[in-house]
Amino acid sequence: MGSVFRKELLGFLSSLIGYLAIGVFLVLLGLILFVFPDTSLLSYNFATLDQLFEIAPWVFLILIPAITMGSLAEERQQRTLELLLTKPLTPLQIVLGKYFACVALSALAILPTFVYYYTVYELGSPKGNLDSGAIIGSYLGLLFLASIFCAIGMFASSLSQNQIVGFLLAALLCFLVHFGFQYLSNLPVFVGSLDNIVQKLGIEYHYRSISRGLILVPDIIYFLTVAGWFLFTTTLVLKKQRA
Amino acid sequence: MEIVLDKLSKTFGTQRAVDDVSFTAGVGITGFLGPNGAGKSTTMRMITGFLEPTSGSIQIDGKPAWPTNPEQRSMIGYLPEHNPLYTQMFIREYLGFIAGVHKLKQPKQAIERVVELVGLAPELGKQIGALSKGYRQRVGLAQALIHDPPILILDEPTSGLDPNQLSEIREVIRKMGESKVVLLSTHIMQEVQALCKRVLIINKGKLVADDPIERLQSRLAGEVIVHLNCQRSINASMINQIKGVERSVVNGNRARLSVNAKAEIRPILAQLCIDQNWGLLELRQEETSVEDAFQAITQQRITA
Ligand SMILES: Nc1ncnc2c1ncn2[C@@H]1O[C@H](COP(=O)(O)OP(=O)(O)O)[C@@H](O)[C@H]1O
Numbered sequence: 001m002g003s004v005f006r007k008e009l010l011g012f013l014s015s016l017i018g019y020l021a022i023g024v025f026l027v028l029l030g031l032i033l034f035v036f037p038d039t040s041l042l043s044y045n046f047a048t049l050d051q052l053f054e055i056a057p058w059v060f061l062i063l064i065p066a067i068t069m070g071s072l073a074e075e076r077q078q079r080t081l082e083l084l085l086t087k088p089l090t091p092l093q094i095v096l097g098k099y100f101a102c103v104a105l106s107a108l109a110i111l112p113t114f115v116y117y118y119t120v121y122e123l124g125s126p127k128g129n130l131d132s133g134a135i136i137g138s139y140l141g142l143l144f145l146a147s148i149f150c151a152i153g154m155f156a157s158s159l160s161q162n163q164i165v166g167f168l169l170a171a172l173l174c175f176l177v178h179f180g181f182q183y184l185s186n187l188p189v190f191v192g193s194l195d196n197i198v199q200k201l202g203i204e205y206h207y208r209s210i211s212r213g214l215i216l217v218p219d220i221i222y223f224l225t226v227a228g229w230f231l232f233t234t235t236l237v238l239k240k241q242r243a
Numbered sequence: 244m245e246i247v248l249d250k251l252s253k254t255f256g257t258q259r260a261v262d263d264v265s266f267t268a269g270v271g272i273t274g275f276l277g278p279n280g281a282g283k284s285t286t287m288r289m290i291t292g293f294l295e296p297t298s299g300s301i302q303i304d305g306k307p308a309w310p311t312n313p314e315q316r317s318m319i320g321y322l323p324e325h326n327p328l329y330t331q332m333f334i335r336e337y338l339g340f341i342a343g344v345h346k347l348k349q350p351k352q353a354i355e356r357v358v359e360l361v362g363l364a365p366e367l368g369k370q371i372g373a374l375s376k377g378y379r380q381r382v383g384l385a386q387a388l389i390h391d392p393p394i395l396i397l398d399e400p401t402s403g404l405d406p407n408q409l410s411e412i413r414e415v416i417r418k419m420g421e422s423k424v425v426l427l428s429t430h431i432m433q434e435v436q437a438l439c440k441r442v443l444i445i446n447k448g449k450l451v452a453d454d455p456i457e458r459l460q461s462r463l464a465g466e467v468i469v470h471l472n473c474q475r476s477i478n479a480s481m482i483n484q485i486k487g488v489e490r491s492v493v494n495g496n497r498a499r500l501s502v503n504a505k506a507e508i509r510p511i512l513a514q515l516c517i518d519q520n521w522g523l524l525e526l527r528q529e530e531t532s533v534e535d536a537f538q539a540i541t542q543q544r545i546t547a
């Protein structure tokens with residue numbers, strides 16, 4: 001698994017996609033936080049990064065599928081999947097190696113946004129007037145979000161040899177799992193506690209919960225379960241290849 | 244060390260791509276010959292753990308290859324058809340990756356050994372995408388050989404190479420055949436003649452021949468071709484009277500005779516030339532190539 005992880009991560013960092021991912025994330029969030037008047041916190045006069053965490057899921061919806069779209073689709077297209085599957089590697093090792101590389105790249109994309117944290121920290125009056133605990137929680141939420149999106153993206157990428165299909169399918173699935181249940185729960189058929197259950201099936205509910213700075217076991221279990229399920233299904237797709 | 248296939252079959256939908264194939268391959272180079280779509284790659288993919296057999300079994304070193312497992316796969320070096328490679332990687336980086344996948348204890352030495360073996364040194368600093376086809380093929384061989392496996396499965400390793408590259412790659416394969424079980428698929432006949440001690444012929448999924456190379460050649464019963472070249476013009480009707488000559492094309496002082504393989508007419512022909520004072524320059528029987536045997540068998544003029 002280690003060698004697959006290393007190969008993938010180095011692959012990202014020696015190609016455009018790695019820097020594009022990091023750059024796009026930083027620039028897009030920078031524009032939203034500081035430049036676009038509708039969302040800029042300079043026009044709010046509140047020292048907070050709430051906007052960042054509000055918008056990040058939407059940016060991830062594009063960014064993460066762009067990172068994961070090639071991971072298995074390209075191996076299929078270049079026929080290198082045959083090479084990997086006939087080496088002494090299990091499908092799980094291949095999937096996990098690639099998955100952790102995608103998560104690591106996402107984390108690298110999140111990292112530079114600490115600049116924004118620092119900026120807002122300095123801008124505050126009095127200086128440092130922002131809720132650092134909540135922000136750490138929010139960053140953790142982002143990381144969880146990225147991990148779950150990466151798992152979904154890996155699954156999408158395993159289904160075809162076409163990267164575009166991998167991208168679109170990943171974006172669609174991430175959208176549905178993140179926001180879909182939330183919207184669904186607003187349907188009038190779901191009332192009372194049913195409403196609540198449907199809501200809890202979606203990522204958004206748990207993302208908000210973690211971002212509030214409350215690290216709760218059920219939320220962590222939710223993230224691990226959903227990511228694990230998509231990764232497991234991805235290994236099944238690879239195994240089915242042998243039939 | 245042996246690979247044993249027993250009644251191996253693979254079905255895709257309704258198509259039997261490999262149909263009841265059984266053979267045993269030991270140390271040395273076994274040629275696996277067949278026209279496109281015959282089932283060569285599918286058979287190799289089942290041996291290497293990429294495709295699961297629909298029925299039948301494969302034993303590698305006495306243990307079943309399916310369900311596939313990493314230990315069995317690590318005994319095999321595999322060069323898939325079309326030699327898939329990560330073109331954006333550098334040679335050293337790529338071989339390092341493969342060495343890591345095999346968890347080699349001394350990856351540096353393994354890379355050096357294999358670079359030397361396949362002759363990659365001159366291009367070692369390059370990106371794989373920038374290599375010529377011949378060097379890419381060497382990279383493909385290098386990744387298959389890096390863990391010094393006892394078994395080598397090579398799926399059309401020389402297709403698309405120019406004659407120089409061809410002979411260099413063949414030299415590497417020949418060397419490997421001295422100590423390893425090598426299964427080499429090809430549709431190039433000369434390759435089989437140049438490299439293999441034994442030939443398996445597969446057609447439409449079925450094994451139609453499993454012979455030492457000499458026997459295969461002699462199985463091509465029927466006709467041999469004899470060429471005659473003289474100083475003076477040859478009398479066609481005299482030639483045609485020789486027992487065993489089926490047809491002849493006489494063109495002045497040259498003749499090309501189709502002769503029953505069982506009849507040895509060369510001494511008679513030589514005597515005739517002397518008697519008639521044609522001034523014999525050349526009398527030669529064409530070697531029967533595996534190509535002829537192959538065509539004869541796959542077109543089912545001869546059955547196995
Ligand atoms: N994955 C697959 N799905 C469906 N048919 C296949 C698949 N792989 C091979 N075939 C078919 O099986 C037959 C044998 O193919 P192959 O083993 O590649 O032949 P060869 O290597 O001898 O050219 C061909 O008719 C091919 O179209």
Ligand SMILES: [Mg+2]
Pocket residue numbers: 280283284285324398
């Ligand atoms: Mg083939």
